[in-house]
Amino acid sequence: MTTERQVSRKAARSPIVAAAAVTVDLSSNDYLGLRNDPRVRAAAIRAIERYGVGSGGARDVAVGMGLVHELEQRLALYKGVPIVRVTQSGYAANIGIIPVLVAGDDVVILDRQSHRSSADGATLSGARVLTYPHADMAALAEAVHFAADGKHRVLIVTDGVFGMSGDIAPLPRIVEIAEAAGAEVMVDDAHGSGVLGHGRGTVAHFGLVERISVQVGTASKAMGVLGGYVTMFSEEIAARFADSRPMTHSTALPPHLASACLAALDVIEAEPERNDLLWANRHRLADGLASAGIDIGPSQTPIVPVILRDPALALELGRRIRARGVIAGILVPPKVAPHEARLRLIASAAHSPAEIDFAVSVIADASRSIDGTADRSARV
Ligand SMILES: Cc1ncc(COP(=O)(O)O)c(C=O)c1O
Incomplete structure (x- = not known):
């Protein structure tokens, strides 16, 4: 029997795919078009020339940590918080x-659609893990009520x-529920930073920074680089985080990536119009x-899914549009459950309106050409 993963690998090697000229890539998290920005590349190269490509060890011995500390201060200002610690990735941060x-x-209580790295962090903590159905505030309130005993942290x-x-x-509702029960809230804003709140993230968008x-944030999406970070208000938490495994048992972020992140932040702050372009493209696509x-499901941001609920259909649609030069993320098992299969499109400030229109027409045509896809899409 051929598994979906094997099908996916096969599709990726198929001659049609290999031969297609790629014209529009809608699979990348490069929201602001910074991944290949000459200023960001130059900053990385300058730091490589000075420090080399690796950091050489965990934070206590790593080279070029001055740049990492500078990035932490810069991110703290950007996010409006007192303390930031930089990690190797968003995954490591969580x-x-x-x-x-x-x-x-x-007790740690997670939305069921929270990223796997949060779920893994929760498991590693050894705390009791509860989950609530996606965005279901009544279920969250019930879980918090059940968990809050006044003795343990929630x-x-x-x-x-x-x-x-x-x-x-x-x-806003999550914070209300938490505050009523003395619980804390942690937000993984990997996809909100650089995107919502004029770039300052989902928490700023709702005015909830304090x-x-x-x-948690990542440098691998809107900043176009690699790296993660954690924002905090408490020196005590920062001290304990300094002893966490990613800080003590894993090689630190190399300085050239910190340098690239600093340059990316310069561009983000100097060119707020990138955020406007991103949103204009997002609306055009959606x-x-x-x-x-x-x-397109409940999309409210530059992530726009094409909901298919059938892995074979998602693979086939992804393959057909790729053959015509449009690349989408194909989310099938094991990344998602079979009934959640979909294509994931991500608009970027780097796309032109003509590219978005081309992609929309290719996806619409290909959907129609797959027997029943449009009907199925309309029904669900
Ligand atoms: C919500 C969320 N959190 C964390 C991560 C992990 O970030 P990184 O790629 O920097 O490890 C991702 C990336 O896929 C993500 O989407």
Whole structure:
């Protein structure tokens, strides 16, 4: 029997795919078009020439940490928080910080669509893990009520923007529920930073910076580089995070990536129009697909899914549009459950309106050409 993963690998090697000239890439998290920006590249190269390509060890011995510290200060200013610690990736940030915040008999409560790295961090913490159905505030309130015993810590963890559907977490309600029960909230804003709140993220978008104790971010999406970070208000948490496994048992972010991130932040701050372009493209993409009768689910952000609920259909649609030069993320098992299969499109400031229109027409045509796809999409 051929598994979906094997089908996916086969599709990626197929001659049609290999021969296609790629014209529009809608699979990348490069929201602001910075991944290949000459200023960001030059900053990385300058730091490589000075420090080399690697950091040489964990933070206590790594070279070029001055740049990492500078990035931490810069991110703190950008996010409006007192303390930021930079990690090797968003994944490392989540698995490092959650075990600092909860342990043992504490409880961590996660939205079921939270990113795997949050779920892994929760498991590693050893705390009791509860989950609530995606964005279901009644279920969250019930879980918090059940968990809050006045003796143990309760931590609610949610993504700011959900990576599968591009919808925004109802943070004001989450904070209300948490505050009523003395619980803390942690937001993984990997997809919100650089995108919402004029770039400052989902928490800033809702005016909740002071009320959310910890945020996690990544440099691999809107900043176009690689790296992660954690924002905090408490020196005590920062001290404990310094002893977390990603900080003590993993090689630190190399200085050239910190240098690239600093240059990316310069561009983001100097060119706020990139954020406007991103949103104009997002609306063009979402409106175009919706007008063609395609189910884009609850998307509210530049992540725009094409909901298919059938892995074979998602693979086939992804292959057909790729053959015509449009690349989408294909989300099939094991990344998602079979009934959640979909294509994931991500608009970027780097796309032109003509590219978005081309992609919409290719996706609409290909959907129609697959027997029943449009009907199926319209029905669900
Ligand atoms: C919501 C969320 N959190 C964390 C991560 C991990 O970030 P990184 O790629 O920097 O490890 C991702 C990336 O896929 C993500 O989407």
